[in-house]
Amino acid sequence: MSGKGSARRMQKKRPQVSILIANLPAERDRRVIRECLSLERAGYDVTVIAPRGDRTLKTLPGSRNTRLKPYPVYVLGSGVLSFAFEFLWSFLCIAVRLVGEVFAGRAHAVQVCNPPDVYWPLALVFRALGRPWVFDHHDLSPEIYATRSGDNPPNPLVFRTLVGFEWMSLRTASAVFATNESFRENALSRGVAGEKVTVVRNGPARDEIAVAGQTEGDTGRTPNHLVYLGVLGPQDNVEGAVLAAEELTRLRGRTDWRLTVAGDGESMPALQKLVSDRGLGDVVEFAGWLDAKGVDDLLRSATVAIQPDLPTRMNQLSTMAKTVEYLGRGLPVVAVDLIETRRSAEEAAVYVPTGDPAEFGAAINELFDDPARRARMRRDGLARFAEVLSWEHQAERYIAVWNRLLAKRLPPARAGVSIPRQRTGEELTSTARDE
Secondary structure, eight states: OOOHHHHHHHHHHHHHHEEEEEESSSGGGGHHHHHHHHHHHHHOOOEEEEEETTTOBBTTTTTSSSSSEOOOOOOOOOOOHHHHHHHHHHHHHHHHHHHHHHHHTOOEEEEOSSSOOOHHHHHHHHTTTTTEEEEEEEHHHHHHHHHHTSSSSOHHHHHHHHHHHHHHHHHHEEEEEEEEEHHHHHHTTOOOOOOEEEOOOOOOOGGSSSSSTTTOOOOOOSSSSEEEEOOOGGGGGGHHHHHHHHHHHHHSSSSSSSEEEOOTTTTHHHHHHHHHTTTTTEEEEEEOOOOOHHHHHHHTOOOOEEOOOSSOHHHOOOOOHHHHHHHHHTTOOEOOOOHHHHHGGGGGGEEEESSHHHHHHHHHHHHTTTTTHHHHHHHHHHHIIIIIHHHHHHHHHHHHHHHTTTGGOOOOOOOOOOOOOOOOOOHHHGGGOOE
């Protein structure tokens, strides 16, 4: 028996998971990247079907051999009709590539990531074939639509349709990954059995953070560094961060602080215009979309982070990935008092009532001038990350679900997911005690 032949036979025995994404290229979805790496470490092979990003990529960066099967995107939705076309196009592209995976002997199971919630017809087919279909519930699509409607009431027909699609996506899945307890409660309210729903939060892994306890603002640049990290979309209220910066110019001048906005999205042109119109170009800078190292470098150079999301129903029930990124570096957060934000950050954040720029500006200004309070918040944030929020904790639950769903395809002596020893909050915060 040749070594190569044996290796090929072993490769065929590995269970194969196909992950479907519609709203981001695979290499830009940090949650999916972490899921893929966890699956690989647990003995699975992975294929990701997603919109095309970097044309040179054949496998997921940082992975062993996670295959990328991209599809082109020609229209990005901004209204009901364009969104409908975008969703229909992504459905057709994903369906064709998924059929190809089945005929290639892969796709033993599928994980679909929303939005949109339109893939439940494929779930019915896969469930009929006896293959697991998992719904990874990233966003509440009906609430996103309501938020993007602005001051206008959402179209009731569109809203009810989105609720129906969400209901079908949840009910047709073999298992559901909810990103927090509010999402889990939402799934239960849609009639999903409790044992089918597992909370798998968003958040960085420890090895994405170069030095978890490094002292804030150690780059030799402006002493007080405010950051926003994330998607720049209409529902994210990033203009609130810019207007908070304008408030800071009135409270403390323009010389000892700056705001860095890191990310990209459809609101970027409007944000750049807002900065120009308000004359804030000397205190607000745009860093663009950053890779994992760039995110780590930026957040470790910062003094305070802002989460400007307003108190809509969607934001009340959502865990912002950026907030967990902040906490993982011990970065004090200023945010609106939202249900899931408080559950995540607890005492590591300062909460404002409504998200008015004056509230944000005043809270940030006070934190800039209170290093002792920042140090306490830093210790609290690092402890929350170490004990609850880091990806290592989430990976254990994530892989346990897959091991249950694909137990018949797993080798009898397969090793479990490799999770390094968790450092305690005491260990992570030891370097921050003397601030």
